[in-house]
Amino acid sequence: MPIEKCAICGRRAPRYVCQECSRHVCGVCFEPQAWLCAGCSGSPKPKAAAWKSCTWPIPFGLFIVGLVLILVGITLVVTATMLSGETVPAGAVIFIGPIPIVVGTGSCSIWAMILAVVLAILGILMFVIYRKRAV
Numbered sequence: 001m002p003i004e005k006c007a008i009c010g011r012r013a014p015r016y017v018c019q020e021c022s023r024h025v026c027g028v029c030f031e032p033q034a035w036l037c038a039g040c041s042g043s044p045k046p047k048a049a050a051w052k053s054c055t056w057p058i059p060f061g062l063f064i065v066g067l068v069l070i071l072v073g074i075t076l077v078v079t080a081t082m083l084s085g086e087t088v089p090a091g092a093v094i095f096i097g098p099i100p101i102v103v104g105t106g107s108c109s110i111w112a113m114i115l116a117v118v119l120a121i122l123g124i125l126m127f128v129i130y131r132k133r134a135v
């Protein structure tokens, strides 16, 4: 049975397996911090580096909270208008960044729009409070 040799230098016995190319390499030809062989650590893949440096500008959880609040607001508006028996007005607030854009159609949509704006303001307040706590 032949003794396995390091895939890089071919002299020492391999002790590690590179997570990138899965070659068996010795301790000298291995970077334990990155868990990569000498060949892979010298030329890291640009895709992996870009992914690691990519971070969300704001916590993703807050974005989800904002979206949920908007959805709840729209649902409330639609439910309220349906219960009041008005002629299918629709009010919605669409967030583009921190700026809410109010969209309203129908003859009695003003109340739906007002409710949507109030909910949007509440959503922004929640967002600001959470952001202050996070900092």
Ligand SMILES: [Zn+2]
Pocket: 006, 007, 008, 009, 010, 011, 012, 025, 026, 027, 028, 029
């Ligand atoms: Zn080696």
Ligand SMILES: [Zn+2]
Pocket: 018, 019, 020, 021, 022, 023, 036, 037, 038, 039, 040, 041
């Ligand atoms: Zn490697």
